[in-house]
Amino acid sequence: MDLGPHAGFIIASYAICFGVVAGLILWVRLDKSQLDSTLKDLESQGLTKTRRTSKKPDIQ
Amino acid sequence: MGILDFANPTRFMKLTQLVLPWLVGLCAIAFAVGLYMSFFVAPEDYQQGDTVRIMYIHVPAAWLAMMCYSIMAISSLGTLVWKHPLADVSAKCAAPIGAAFTFISLVTGSLWGKPMWGTYWVWDARLTSVLVLFIMYLGLMALWRTMEDPIKAGKAAAILTLVGALNLPIIKFSVDWWNTLHQPASVMRMDGPTIHPDILLPLAVMAVAFTLLFFVIHLIAMRNEILRRRVRTLRLRAASAARPAGASATLQPAE
Amino acid sequence: MSSWALSLFQRELRLAVRVGGGALVGVLFFLAVVTVIPFGVGPDLNLLARIGPAILWIGALLATLLGLDRLFQADRDDGSLDLILMAGRPLELVVLIKCLAHWMATGLPLVAAAPVLAIFLNLEPTAIGAVTLTLAAGTPALTLIGAIGASLTVTLRRGGLLLAVLVIPLTIPVLIFGVSAADAAVNDPVPFMTPFLILCALSLISLVVGPFASAAALRFSSD
Numbered sequence: 001m002d003l004g005p006h007a008g009f010i011i012a013s014y015a016i017c018f019g020v021v022a023g024l025i026l027w028v029r030l031d032k033s034q035l036d037s038t039l040k041d042l043e044s045q046g047l048t049k050t051r052r053t054s055k056k057p058d059i060q
Numbered sequence: 061m062g063i064l065d066f067a068n069p070t071r072f073m074k075l076t077q078l079v080l081p082w083l084v085g086l087c088a089i090a091f092a093v094g095l096y097m098s099f100f101v102a103p104e105d106y107q108q109g110d111t112v113r114i115m116y117i118h119v120p121a122a123w124l125a126m127m128c129y130s131i132m133a134i135s136s137l138g139t140l141v142w143k144h145p146l147a148d149v150s151a152k153c154a155a156p157i158g159a160a161f162t163f164i165s166l167v168t169g170s171l172w173g174k175p176m177w178g179t180y181w182v183w184d185a186r187l188t189s190v191l192v193l194f195i196m197y198l199g200l201m202a203l204w205r206t207m208e209d210p211i212k213a214g215k216a217a218a219i220l221t222l223v224g225a226l227n228l229p230i231i232k233f234s235v236d237w238w239n240t241l242h243q244p245a246s247v248m249r250m251d252g253p254t255i256h257p258d259i260l261l262p263l264a265v266m267a268v269a270f271t272l273l274f275f276v277i278h279l280i281a282m283r284n285e286i287l288r289r290r291v292r293t294l295r296l297r298a299a300s301a302a303r304p305a306g307a308s309a310t311l312q313p314a315e
Numbered sequence: 316m317s318s319w320a321l322s323l324f325q326r327e328l329r330l331a332v333r334v335g336g337g338a339l340v341g342v343l344f345f346l347a348v349v350t351v352i353p354f355g356v357g358p359d360l361n362l363l364a365r366i367g368p369a370i371l372w373i374g375a376l377l378a379t380l381l382g383l384d385r386l387f388q389a390d391r392d393d394g395s396l397d398l399i400l401m402a403g404r405p406l407e408l409v410v411l412i413k414c415l416a417h418w419m420a421t422g423l424p425l426v427a428a429a430p431v432l433a434i435f436l437n438l439e440p441t442a443i444g445a446v447t448l449t450l451a452a453g454t455p456a457l458t459l460i461g462a463i464g465a466s467l468t469v470t471l472r473r474g475g476l477l478l479a480v481l482v483i484p485l486t487i488p489v490l491i492f493g494v495s496a497a498d499a500a501v502n503d504p505v506p507f508m509t510p511f512l513i514l515c516a517l518s519l520i521s522l523v524v525g526p527f528a529s530a531a532a533l534r535f536s537s538d
Contacts (some may be wrong), residue, residue, distance in 0.1 A: 004110040006175040013114045013168040017121070020160050021273065027156070028280040035287040042294050170434070181435050183358030188350075191435075195347055202340050 067145050069286050076279045083276050090269035097262035105259075114172040116262055120270040121165035125193065126228055128158030128274060132200075133225040136218035146282070148214025149289075151221060152204050153281035157274060159197035166190060189230050196224045210289060319404060320412055327416030330389070341378040342424045348374040349432045360437040367436035368446045368497035372490055374432070375425045375450055376457060380479045382421040383461040386413060387469040387533070396469070400537050406530035414455075414462050414525065422454035445500030445507065449514060453493040456518040459525030460485045466532035489517050 003010050098116040105112035132154045138147030169187070170180045181187065200217055207213035255263070332339070352370050353363060363370075390396040399409055429450050433443040464482035468474030496510040 002110075003113075004104070006109070006111045009171045009175050010111060010113055013117060013171045016167050016171075017117045017164050020164050024157060024160050024277050028277055028284060031284045032280070032287070035284055035291060038291050039287065039294075042291065042298075045298075179360070179437070181437065182360065183353045183363075188353075191350055195343070195350060198343050198346075202343060206340075 069146065072146060073283060073286065076283055080276065080279060083272060083279070087269060087272035087276055090265060090272055094262060094265040094269045097265055102259055102262045108176060111172060111175055112259075114168055115259075116266045118165055118168040118172055119263060120267040121161045121168065122190065123267060124270050124274055125158055125162040125165055125190070126232070127271070128154050128161060129193065129197075129221075129225065129228060131278075132158065132221050133228075136221040139214055139218040140222075146286075148210070148218065149282050149285045150278070151217060152210075152214065153278055153285055155197055155201045155204065155217075157277055157281070159194065159201060161270075161274070162190060162194040162197055166194060185230075189227060193227055196227065200224075210292070320408065323399075323409065323412050324416050327413055328420060331385070331416065331420035339424060341382045341421045342428045344381060345374045345378040345425055345428055346432060348377060349435060353435075364437045364439070364442070367433060367438045368442060368449075369494050370436060371429050371432060371446050371450070372453075372494050372497070375422075375429070375454060376483075376486060376490060378425055379422060379454060379457045379461060380482060381475075382417070383458075383465045383482065384468070384475045384478055385421075386417055386462055386465040388465075388474075391469050396533075397537065400533065406533060407526040410462055410466070410526040410529045410533070411522075414458050417462075418455050418458040422458050426450045426454060439501065442497065442501045445497045449493040449496045449511065452511065452514050452518055453489050456489045456514075456521040457486055459518075459521040460489070462525050462529040463532065466529040466536065469533070470536045489514065489521075492517065 094116070098113055102113070102116070104110050132151045135147045135151035135154065138144040139151065166187075169190075173182070174180050200220060203217050203220060204213050207216065349370060352374075356362060356366070387396060390399065400406065426447060429447050430443050433446060438446065461478075461482045463485070464478040467481060468478045471477065492510045492514040495505070496507055496514055499505040499510055500507045
């Protein structure tokens, strides 16, 4: 389809928008998989969410 | 109100797990319809030709950039005033998304301006205040990442966000208060929109699509942040119990 | 390259990009300076195009200065600086590696950001290319000369501002030739190469003088 004399600008705009959105989606997905594997790691070392022994309360 | 239901992180995780697939589906449909309408249904402008199609991403991105900051401002109130547990998670996750949308609106505006006005950039009130908004987003992202404790960082960022919220009305009304190169408001006006429905409808659809996209990414990012805090808590607990971390200890990357 | 040098280099890079490292904040400051100047001098695009190379150079200089106290301060605070000094490695080489890592984390992003910021200042493509090239050649000199100031002020608690004051006079030649080369690329009379080669020479000189002077200052401070 003919986008006129300034087609380059139109295509560049949509491409950049698509690229940035793809970057956002990539960010959240990569972050999630990294966090999942870290949690699995910690779990395999025996650390879980629930307290199994009475330790002193969390620092934060 | 439903907000109180979300106060518990575990409840939040469960609820968002149910809601997210629907949001993603709706978002994809909205973008499909919106993009189709932008290219094949909307007519070309009698003056600008096809370049007006850039408007269908430039304007929604700009609206989202401001809406995102408003959400951050409300979240900051939630942190400081109501002490809602997830408010600072919401604020932290909204910042990169808002910065991305501001970036899109600046770049697409620049690419639209070159063929139409003859220049990539001009220091008029609207462009400058959006650039300042972009710098504020980046500054907030930097502030979040310089403090180790997420709760303290949340409080500091909340104060900065609220002070910066003064910029939003300036952006919105800058094109009306000062004579600028950027065109004055034509959609959100007291007298109603001045654009023809043929152009207004694709714009509205794209705006809905972008809004849904924001919520999808925001919710996923919030889920990630909750997981990240869980990791941090577990690590702190391990360190305080003097448990050896083991050979597979992973690097903690910059957040 | 021996392995201790590589480990030190990797350590410096990793620390620079982590929480509290502040490497990319320099670029943000650069952006902020370039945004603020048109508020002061007015939005006249022709004026901005004429002084654009100078704005970019001054912005890069200020951004580098702000990042310099990261070079030794954090190490001194947690004791690693003493360990490094006692490790028996050539201190000049240690300083050189630290400066290289610091430049890659702080200076290189500034060089990368310069073409983008040049668009805000309405520079023409030749000027954009020239400014980026001169910044690429000159920012290492800024870091290396700055290391001298950083090591002189490492023992001070609030040494940041004093560091900037000490370093600025030493970096003025770099600034002069950097801006001169960038301007020469656009205006005809002076060829680009003359000031540019002098700029490169200044960087090479600082490659030697910086680490030696900085190491000497660190030795004095540790006594």
